[in-house]
Amino acid sequence: METIQGITQFTKTTFQTAITIGTFDGVHLGHRKILERLINNAKNGDLKPTVLTFFPHPRMVLQKDTDIKLLNTLEEKIQILESLGLDYLIVHPFTKDFSRLSATEFVRDILVNSLKSKKVIIGYDHRFGRNRNANIQDLIAFGNTLDFEVEEIPAQEIDEVSVSSTKIRNALLDGDIITANTYLNYPYMLTGIIKKGKGLGKEFGFPTANLHIAEGYKLIPKNGVYVVKSIINGKEYHGMMNIGFNPTVSGTEKSIEVNFFKFEGNLYNKKVQVGILHRIRDEHKFDSVQDLKKQLKKDREQSLELISG
Template sequence: MKTIQGISQFTDTTFHTAVTIGTFDGVHLGHRKILERLINSAKNTGLKSTVLTFFPHPRMVLQKDTDIKLLNTLEEKIQILDSLGLDYLIVHPFTKDFSRLSATEFVRDILVNNLRTKVIIIGYDHRFGRNRNANIQDLIAFGNTLDFEVEEIPAQEIDEVSVSSTKIRNALLDGDITTANTYLNYAYMLTGVVKKGKGLGKEFGFPTANLHIAEDYKLIPKNGVYVVKSLLNDTAYHGMMNIGFNPTVSGIERSIEVNFFEFEGNLYDKKIQVSILHRIRDEHKFDSVQELKEQLKKDRNHSLSLIAK
């Protein structure tokens, strides 16, 4: 898959495209049905499968929705889409000026003249153009004039996408990683840079990598202890991760700390990706540090038993 930053950078005129448009946050099972349809349609018609997505999320720009939480960072979304067999991903900067394009300008100048689109696969409820005043019937009319076909994604499939996104977000906020991973069809991931913490885990005999996630829009699951897996120096390692405030030692800032099993090495300032496999328990304030240490031993054994299964 070739990733292109901005529509204006899509300059190859040697082929035509089959396009779908959306934010595709999570790239979950519902999205994958649409993307599989796109890929198959492109192959059957000799076109290049192309996803047009936007960043920042339109709600961040138009509604100043600073509280919006997304399932993927942009980097994670690109990583997942790259694994699906698409030909092109175009990530276009979403701005207020872009949102003011008329429907005609968007279809004629971007989809037809720039992306050389011959097939558009889109949901029945898709709206576009300034003030979102054009719908799929308008798009079909444009296609009749500008020589492209529109494949409509029916209500049932669009509803499944909506339900999946909602269920995934709610599941993660409830700590139900099993449901979230089932709808995603992959283990929910956190990507960040390892920063130095207080070093308390090392003192307890459970050294941790303190994961700092730069993107404040990334949805962090419910506080608690999880079983995780990461690829470190090209080797897979399991571990246990705590999300929370470390109340036993009077922590005041929320942190994400991972204790990797069997790993020896320095991870400071390295970017790592953690896949969340299971949830063990809620975060809890223990009466003493010794009681916390005993619980960490139990958590490790519980994690190892789940990994063995």
């Protein structure tokens, strides 16, 4: 898959595309049905399967929704889409100017002239153009005039996508990682840079890597202790992760700390991605550091049982 930053960077060649448009946050099972349909249609029509997505999220731009929480960072979304068999992913900067394109300008200039769309696969409720005043019937009419086909994704499938996204977000906020991962079809991931912490974990015999996630829009699951896995230097490591405030040692700032089992080495300033497998418990304030150490040993034992099981 080739990732193109911006529609203007899409190379104009002789090939034509089958395209779908959306944010595809999470790239979950519902999204994958749409993408599988896109890829199969493209192969049957000798077209290049292409996704047009936007960043920042339109709500961040049009509604100034700074509280929006997404399932993927842009980097994570690209990583997942890359594994699915697409030929092109076009990430277009979403701006107010872009949102003001008329329906005619969007279809003629973007879909047809720039992206060489021969087939557009889109949801029944898709709206586009300035003030979102055009719908799928308008798109079909444009297709008849400008020589491209429109395939409508029916209401049931679109509703499934919407329900899946909502269920994933709610599950993560409730700490139900099993439900979230089932809908995602992969372990929910957190990606960040390892920063130096206070070193308290090392003193307890459980050295931790402090994961700093730069993207404030990334959804962080409910506070608590989780079983995780990561690929570090090409090798898989499991561990346990705490999300929270470390109340036993009077922590005041929320942190994400991972204790990797059997790992030796320096991770400071390195990018690490953790996949979350299970949730063990809530974060607690223990009466003493000794009680915390005893619980961490239990957490490790339970983590290893879940990993081996």
